Amino acid sequence: MLKKIKETVEFLKTKWDFTPEYGVILGSGLGELAEDIDVDVVIPYEDIPNFPVSTVEGHSGKLYLGTLGGKKIIAMKGRFHYYEGYAMKDVTLPVRVMKLLGADKLIVSNASGGVHPDFEIGDIMLITDHINMIPEHPLNGQNIDELGPRFVDMSEPYSLKMLAKAKQIAKDLNIKVQEGIYLALQGPTFETPAEYKMVSLLGADTVGMSTAPEVIVAKHMNMTCFGLSVITDLGAEGKVVEISHEEVQEVAAKATPKMVSIVTELIKLY
Ligand code: HPA
Numbered sequence: 475m476l477k478k479i480k481e482t483v484e485f486l487k488t489k490w491d492f493t494p495e496y497g498v499i500l501g502s503g504l505g506e507l508a509e510d511i512d513v514d515v516v517i518p519y520e521d522i523p524n525f526p527v528s529t530v531e532g533h534s535g536k537l538y539l540g541t542l543g544g545k546k547i548i549a550m551k552g553r554f555h556y557y558e559g560y561a562m563k564d565v566t567l568p569v570r571v572m573k574l575l576g577a578d579k580l581i582v583s584n585a586s587g588g589v590h591p592d593f594e595i596g597d598i599m600l601i602t603d604h605i606n607m608i609p610e611h612p613l614n615g616q617n618i619d620e621l622g623p624r625f626v627d628m629s630e631p632y633s634l635k636m637l638a639k640a641k642q643i644a645k646d647l648n649i650k651v652q653e654g655i656y657l658a659l660q661g662p663t664f665e666t667p668a669e670y671k672m673v674s675l676l677g678a679d680t681v682g683m684s685t686a687p688e689v690i691v692a693k694h695m696n697m698t699c700f701g702l703s704v705i706t707d708l709g710a711e712g713k714v715v716e717i718s719h720e721e722v723q724e725v726a727a728k729a730t731p732k733m734v735s736i737v738t739e740l741i742k743l744y
Pocket of ligand 1: 585586587588663664665681682683706707709722
């Protein structure tokens with residue numbers, strides 16, 4: 475695995491001569507951020523050795539290398555999911571690559587179903603913590619000691635300092651944000667009413683199909699992480715209605731300008 479990761483890193487170094495400060499995973503709701511990057515190089519995933527190719531509509535796969543908010547960043551437009559059939563080591567390979575290129579901070583976004591009774595469709599939730607229930611753990615198997623320890627501290631998965639900064643930024647920009655715990659399930663089904671209730675009973679505020687594995691791998695390498703989620707549908711009792719991927723994309727798109735503002739300011743100021 476380390477050989478594969480290093481091969482990808484070496485390939486990207488031949489295309490881009492900078493050291494990124496931030497790795498950014500543009501999930502639903504943040505894809506448009508790519509338009510704001512002062513781009514040095516854009517590379518489709520299929521041209522990057524060892525990158526899986528994203529198969530989900532609305533998650534087009536390109537890597538953006540450039541500058542945002544005065545900082546060098548490496549941004550993924552489109553991510554990989556467990557439900558696409560990839561091994562978790564491949565789902566999280568880009569995070570390894572970001573760190574080995576020099577990024578010591580990771581920003582992730584996603585769309586999710588809100589189970590907190592106060593959440594509304596279109597809300598933005600700053601992620602304070604997660605519960606990972608995707609069945610294959612990304613650190614399963616022989617540890618790569620060169621990248622991080624066998625047993626990983628997870629006492630502060632999402633940086634409290636970055637969270638505080640993001641809250642201040644949202645306040646200054648007059649953007650309402652929620653805060654809460656994200657629970658990751660494997661998908662690809664959205665949850666049944668009973669499953670949404672389970673998510674709530676387990677202590678989470680929202681549920682989705684990504685992010686937690688990427689943050690686990692980032693913490694393995696001691697990266698500082700920040701995550702935010704757009705609530706695209708509701709799972710609170712009595713609020714569950716029919717939902718489609720298209721509706722998720724639509725709601726996420728509406729929240730995009732606010733998500734982009736928060737993340738751009740955070741990158742600039744943190
Ligand atoms: N559940 C899981 N993943 C999701 C949801 C949801 O309700 N909404 C957007 N992604």
